[in-house]
Amino acid sequence: MLTSDEKYMQRCLQLAAKGEYYVAPNPMVGAVLVAADGTILGEGWHKKFGGPHAEVNAFADYDMHGERHTCLAEATLYVSLEPCSHYGKTPPCADMIIRRGVGRVVVGCIDPNPQVATRGIRRLQDAGIEVVVGVMEKECRELNRRFICLQEKHRPYVILKWAQTADGFIAPLPKGDGEQPRLVLSSVLTKMVVHRMRAENMAIMVGTNTVIFDNPKLLTTHWSGRNPVRVVLDRHGRLSREMNVFSDDAQTIVYRSNTDWQYVLCDLAARGIHSVLVEGGSLLLNHILSTGIYDELHVEVAPITIGEGVVAPKIDLPGTPSQVIDSRSLYEIRHQ
Ligand SMILES: NC(=O)c1ccc[n+]([C@@H]2O[C@H](COP(=O)([O-])OP(=O)(O)OC[C@H]3O[C@@H](n4cnc5c(N)ncnc54)[C@H](OP(=O)(O)O)[C@@H]3O)[C@@H](O)[C@H]2O)c1
Numbered sequence: 274m275l276t277s278d279e280k281y282m283q284r285c286l287q288l289a290a291k292g293e294y295y296v297a298p299n300p301m302v303g304a305v306l307v308a309a310d311g312t313i314l315g316e317g318w319h320k321k322f323g324g325p326h327a328e329v330n331a332f333a334d335y336d337m338h339g340e341r342h343t344c345l346a347e348a349t350l351y352v353s354l355e356p357c358s359h360y361g362k363t364p365p366c367a368d369m370i371i372r373r374g375v376g377r378v379v380v381g382c383i384d385p386n387p388q389v390a391t392r393g394i395r396r397l398q399d400a401g402i403e404v405v406v407g408v409m410e411k412e413c414r415e416l417n418r419r420f421i422c423l424q425e426k427h428r429p430y431v432i433l434k435w436a437q438t439a440d441g442f443i444a445p446l447p448k449g450d451g452e453q454p455r456l457v458l459s460s461v462l463t464k465m466v467v468h469r470m471r472a473e474n475m476a477i478m479v480g481t482n483t484v485i486f487d488n489p490k491l492l493t494t495h496w497s498g499r500n501p502v503r504v505v506l507d508r509h510g511r512l513s514r515e516m517n518v519f520s521d522d523a524q525t526i527v528y529r530s531n532t533d534w535q536y537v538l539c540d541l542a543a544r545g546i547h548s549v550l551v552e553g554g555s556l557l558l559n560h561i562l563s564t565g566i567y568d569e570l571h572v573e574v575a576p577i578t579i580g581e582g583v584v585a586p587k588i589d590l591p592g593t594p595s596q597v598i599d600s601r602s603l604y605e606i607r608h609q
Contacts, residue, residue, distance in 0.1 A: 278351070278379050281305050281313075282409040285353040285381060288318040288327070289416060294472050294498035295321040298547040300384075300420040302354045304331035306375070309347040328356055328366040332373060346376040353381035353413045355406075358393040367396040377403045381413030385424040419474070419548040422568065428538040430548040431566060432474060433558055434467065435585065436573035442582030443555055444486070453486045456582075458575040465495045467552075470571070472498025474548040476526075476541060479518075480557030481506050490517045491552075502546060506532040506557070534564045558586040 275283065288303030296319050304327035306315040315338070317330025325333070328350065356366035356378070370378060378397055383406065384390060397404050414421055422430035436458035437443050447453045459467065471477055471493045479489065484505050491503045500523035505512065507527050512518075518525055526544075528537055541549060551561060561567055570588065 277311070278405065278408045281307055281349070281351040282353065282379065282381055282413070284313075284316070285327075285351050286409065286412055286416060288316055289353050292319045292321070297322065297475050298420065298423065298545050299323075300354055300417040302327040302352065304328045304350060304352040306331050306335050306345075307349045307351065309344075314348060323362045326357065326363055326366050327354075328352055328370060329363065332369070345374045348375055349377040349379055350375045351379045351381075351408075353409075354417065355380050355382070355384040355389055355391070356393040356397070357384065357386075357389050358396050359388040361388070365393070365396075367393040370397060371400040371402065375402065377405070379405045379408050381408060382406075382410045382417075385421055387424075418568070423542060423545075423547040428542050428566070429476065429546050430474075430568050431538070431561070432470065432548070432550045432569045432571060433561060433567050433586075434470065434550060434571040434573075435553045435555075435558060436463070436575060437585040438575055438577050438579050438582070440578040440580065441585045442579055443553060443585045444583040445579060446582055447486065456579065458577075459573065460575075463573050467573075468493050468496035469498070470550055471501050472496050474501055474550040475546045476504050476549040477501040478504035478537075478549055478551045478557075480554045481508070481511055482556065483552075483554045484512055484516060484518055488517050489552075490520065490522065492522050501550065502526060504528070504537070504541070504549065506537075508532055534561050534566060538566065555583055555586050562586055562588065 284305050285303035288305070289301040292301040299319060299322050301319060303318045304316070305313060308314050315331045315335030317327045317332070317334055319327045320330070331350070350370060356370055358365050358367045380394060384393065394404050394406060419430040422428065435443055438458065445454045445456050477491045479491065483489065492500045503518050503523055503525040505518055505525065505527055507529050512527070551558065
């Protein structure tokens, strides 16, 4: 059974999620203004990058629809992420909350951005506002795991994803002429799941051989949302500008001299990219797996066998005792 603080924080999380696909690299944030009797006076969320923050939108909603005579000194503002205390693209939300005279603020989790990092909370407390921190903290951090990873670890959040046959191959072997026979491992459903993952992450990356053999577009076509920035490696100048990854549909970053994983991550972080989805092939995935620097693995297992092929990265699939590796999430998207 949820406490009433948890109930309103859960609503903040629902609202925050409406900003998915539109706010990156900013966090998704939701806010709810609640009267002493539990009536919701206003709701808001961060709708797009550079736009007003959730708290500003919640007060705007209150101004338009709320009970004008409600005494805000008795109201509680719920917000899934600590209100900001600095001038960024918008003025500090903490100052606005103080000005509006709200008596109590409930915060889901602290903003790890060094420009905020508890300063917003302290500013509210210094103004005499009662502040509760950490209601549904795990869920609030989970929602913004990409943003939090960039702030705390100074690197993008990394998701590794591949599809393989039941006997452990990600593709048929190339033929003598260098051509590769086509093998479809995804279903209509799993293709949509993968394209949703593309929309959720700021960058998508594949190895050089995958660009050459598959000539992929790496766009978000089977789900609504933005195309991620494409990241490819080309140490030996093997990629032609005519290839689909260089189309005008999205930005493409090419690493030529240094393609070491730590270097690539460091450079992507410097560009403000908070997440990268790596979609193969095996050589690149094995390199990344060997560094241990990744956060999630998504493995799609198609119910077919081909006997020989490009061997899938070596990990223990779910169902084995090592289902959860180093507390990272391991998912399996099974064909129905
Ligand atoms: N089923 C799936 O989910 C899936 C997904 C993607 C691809 N595939 C299949 O996988 C096959 C290609 O996989 P692959 O394992 O042969 O190659 P890959 O991982 O796509 O590309 C590996 C190549 O990338 C270059 N590279 C540069 N920096 C690297 C680094 N740090 N670590 C690793 N590689 C680096 C190297 O080429 P240079 O020596 O030229 O630098 C290397 O040979 C294709 O047949 C494709 O169809 C399947």
